[in-house]
Amino acid sequence: MAKSGKSQFAILGMLALLKQSSGYNLKKHIESTTHNFWKETFSSIYPVLESLEQQKLIIKIDEAPENERQRNIYTLTKKGHKILENWLIQPAENIQIRNEFLLKLFFGNLIPVDITIQHLKDYKKKLRTYLSSYQAIKKDLSILDSSEKLYGSFTLDHGIEMVLASLTWCDTTIKKLQAQQNKNL
Amino acid sequence: MAKSGKSQFAILGMLALLKQSSGYNLKKHIESTTHNFWKETFSSIYPVLESLEQQKLIIKIDEAPENERQRNIYTLTKKGHKILENWLIQPAENIQIRNEFLLKLFFGNLIPVDITIQHLKDYKKKLRTYLSSYQAIKKDLSILDSSEKLYGSFTLDHGIEMVLASLTWCDTTIKKLQAQQNKNL
DNA sequence: ATGGGCATGTAAGGAGTTACATGATTCA
């Protein structure tokens, strides 16, 4: 079955940046660059590549270099570039955000305060992990050329700023809950 | 078909807060309180309510007050409370974040800089809209009782902090792009 | 009497995830 959502554009865009790539390689690059706001799995990448090829937005490159393992290398066609650019110049649609962590917190008065505090502390740990992984990604950005690096640094900075703001909010929230806890002693 | 995802818990939790509610009323409250991180549609609410009733997690209240329009009022059973609390004390699973806006920005070097700058400005406008809607929700929180208000204010503050950090990031990013633009003149 | 809010659902489809399945190559 052909997929037709946003994955299409994510893959098209990444392929445009890399000029040419296999599905496997695409996944690797998505993981090392857009991981904090966009992920893809093999199960979506391969069918999407097939669908994009059928739509003539990408083509398979016939490179049969000797001694090399069999793999499918794709590159964008002119039509592919056109479709991609057309999508890029449109403003983004509203995001559907579902945050299970916040949902649980919202229902916090249904469980003991100390469990919620623990959840917040665990969340902080996770956020710190994200922070260091973003710093690792920042290093990986050097793979791409300088103009791409610029935009990559923007999205990465966004992630970093969000994590930092979250960490501050966690601390404030924990303090408020602890104050609540003391009041009830 | 019975639904079995996170919607179940969102509805169970909201029902626990409200003590009792119709599906329609649930939607209203979800909109006015968790809108920034959790939404539900009628198409999920009604089937989920039916499924929850079959699982004996909620029951329909026989209130046939004269002169009142027909509607289904539900409330949690003991089993429902147990299931809900059990979910609440488990740490939240990792969120799958997909941000189309950031994805487009990441591919920004494929389109003219001024379009990207415009996208950022439009995004700022949207963020400011969110900010004022959060302030409106903060007022609506007064519907709930004080302990629930506390947790509602936490999740809301999270939204506000994220928006504020985003706005700052937008300004920084716009400045960087404008500098880039001037360099290329 | 009519428009808006209240109220409840169904049907079909879309998009992505998880689990399953396989095999080649490289390096230690």
Place this chain on the structure above:
DNA sequence: TGAATCATGTAACTCCTTACATGCCCAT
């Protein structure tokens, strides 16, 4: 020779979204 990485895919499923469909009640 065995583990890790490269490499490609299928099948089933789940969940949610969009569009559709209906009708009451209340206020102006």
